[in-house]
Amino acid sequence: MALAVLLADYQRVPGGLxxxxxxGRPYLDLGGGSPRRYCSARCATRExxxxxxxxxxxxxx
Ligand SMILES: [Zn+2]
Numbered sequence: 001m002a003l004a005v006l007l008a009d010y011q012r013v014p015g016g017l018x019x020x021x022x023x024g025r026p027y028l029d030l031g032g033g034s035p036r037r038y039c040s041a042r043c044a045t046r047e048x049x050x051x052x053x054x055x056x057x058x059x060x061x
Pocket of ligand 1: 018019020023024025038039040043
């Protein structure tokens with residue numbers, strides 16, 4: 001059941017919007033690889049660094 005929902009979802013949206021708030025560009029997910037959240041490796045790296053910085057600023061234990 002969940003698989004059918006996933007397949008329908010993928011057919012409707014062959015890609016997505018970049019998860020980076022400062023980017024937000026649509027990207028195409030051509031499949032075959034791991035699921036993507038960002039339009040490019042540059043965005044993925046930037047968001048990873050930003051998340052790391054915000055964690056450090058708020059004081060992670
Ligand atoms: Zn992006």
